[in-house]
Amino acid sequence: MSTAPPASYDAIIIGSGQSGNPLASALTAAGHSTALIEATHIGGCCINDGCTPTKTxxxxxxxxxLARRAASYGITVPTVGVDMPAVRQRKRDIVSSWRSGSEGRLEKAGVKVVMGKARFTGEREIVVDLVGGGEERMVGKKVFVNVGERPVVPDLVGLSEVMEKSPDRVLDSTSVQELGVVPGKLLVLGGGYIGLEFGQLFRRLGAEVTVVQRADRLAVREDEDIAECLKGILEEDGIEVLVGSQATEIKMAGGEKLELTVKSKDGLEKKLEGTHVLLATGRRPNTDTLDLDKTSVKVNKRGYIEFNDDLTTSVEGIYVLGDVKGPPAFTHVSYDDFRILRDSLGLNPDGKIVTRTVKSRDGLVPYCMYTDPQLGHVGLHLHEVPAGTKVKVAKMPMSYVARALETDEPRGMMKAVVDAETGKIVGFTCLGIEGGELVSVVQLAMMGGLHYQQLADAVFAHPAIAECLNNLWGYLEDV
Structure with a gap:
């Protein structure tokens, strides 16, 4: 262990994610000596393992x-082949481009980047186990924790043995992106957003796919009718969906095959055979790597760091950003965490003081699941509306939308929840072509406090998808 005194910084940021990077640059630009510690890749989950590569x-x-459906558009495509190494390389190239851009911006800003794993030895005292060996000690006037999450490994009988014997066949949301072959039969454990995106994309690349979901429906955050519509779409794509089912055991079944035992809620067992299994059963915070017991930083029972509206923690001078705060774990939330701290710490280059808190975004954090069609949402789901609140609900199938029919993409539905007394929109979901983009239109209307009738009367370009917002409100009903 080094006996040299620790390096002293005005700010230490642990984790190079979508909030940590811009914060490091802003702190440095404001004259604060800043160290950014990263254990793996600059840029964090989003550009390396999350949004960028998966959407690619x-x-x-x-x-x-689309190539397989070409005939429905009057186009002849003789054969459709999948070059999985080329698909993977395209993903790698785009990730590399984004990563190098992040590295360049940090270098230009003058941020001190330290590659290694950080752990606390005191309230704002850090030791970094360096990637190249050795360690570096440092102390900061302020410390920002931005270490994110990692995939959960489920408690499944036989899993450790299978992982030992055939590790390349047990995948998580990171390793599945490095496959050089299309799985013959992919067993997906988990019917949430990660499992469904990967399940559908590998089905389209040629794999047989079965999704095993413990809950009674897919995408449990959604209202039941949306979840059922999504299930129908995936089944139409040829995916086997088992809801209300729990994986109980996995084992090698001879050769390169896996055998998964699944038990339904009525106790019936089913044996599934596959070549690969994708573990998409959730994510856990990386706080267990930080030695937080050396500090007074409080975490909740799930390991997420507790925080206040301004992202301060239970220890003065220690802040938290990004997914390690707990859900919702979205890149756009992480970036807004940066903006909250930028403003509260007075880092705006024009000196402007803005009061931003976590609560200031409550109710208007959108998200989009990139199944095809996309599932976008903003505001409250119907099942989240407080008891006693009078609302109306409008539902309309995407097959009523001109643009969806013209592009032969009529699958899905829209659903809006409206305050019955004020006429303001309190929630909107679109499971449909470019659902995420349509949700952004409605989000702007919600931010402006518009009455739904103002959307019904708006002049949208014809035949844009947004034009459906003229017609949706004609289906409003009391609930």
Whole structure:
């Protein structure tokens, strides 16, 4: 262990994610000596293992899907082949481009980047186990924790043995992106957003796919009718969906095959055979790597760091950003965490003081699941509306939308929840072509406090998808 005194910084940021990077640059630009510690890749989960690579793979899968459907558009495509190494390389190239851009911005800003794993030895005292060996000690006036999450390994009988004997066949949301072959039969454990995106994209690349979901429906955050509509779409794509089912055991079944035992809620067992299994059963915070017991930082029972509206923690001078705070774990939330701290710490280059808190975004954090069609949402779901609140609900199938019919993409539905007394929109979901983009239109209306009738009367370009917002409100009903 080094006996040299620790390096002293005004700010230490642990984790190079979508909030940590811009914060490091802003602190440095404001004259604060800043160290950014990163254990793996600059840029964090989003550009390395999350949004960027997965949506790149989704795009390749969609091209394969459209090519196979070409005849329905009057186009002849003799054969459709999938070059999985080329699909993977396209993903790698885009990730590399984004990563190098992040590295360049940090270097230009003058941020001190330290590659290694950080752990606390005191309230704001850090030791970094360096990637190249050795360690570096440092102390900061302020410390920002941005270490994110990692995939959960489920408690499944036989899993450790299978992972030992055939590790390349047990996949998580990171390793599945490095496959050089399309799985013959992919067993997906988990019917949430990660499992469904990967399940559908590999089905489109040619794999047989079965999704095993413990809950009674897919995408449990959604209202039941949306979840059922999504299930129907995936089944139409040829995916076997088992809801209300729990994986109980996995084992090698001879050769390169896996055998998964699944038990339904009524106790019936089913044996599933596959070549690969994808573990998409959730994510856990990386706080267990930080030695937080050396500090007074409080975490909740799930391991997420507790925080206040301004992202301060239970220890003065220690802040938390990004997914390690707990859900919702979205890149756009992480980036807004940066903006909250930028403003509260007075880092705006124009000196402007803005009061931003976590609560200031409550109710208007959108998200989009990149199944095809996309599932976008903003505001409250119907099942989240407080008891006693009078609302109306409008539902309309995407097959009523001109643009969806013209592009032969009529699958899905829209659903809006409206305050019955004020006429303001309190929630909106679109499971449909470019659902995420349509949700952004409604989000702007919600931010402006518009009455739904103002959307019904708006002049939208014809035949844009947004034009459906003229017609949706004609289906409003009391609930």
């Amino acid at each position: 793979l989704v795009a390749s899968a969609r091209v394969a899907y």
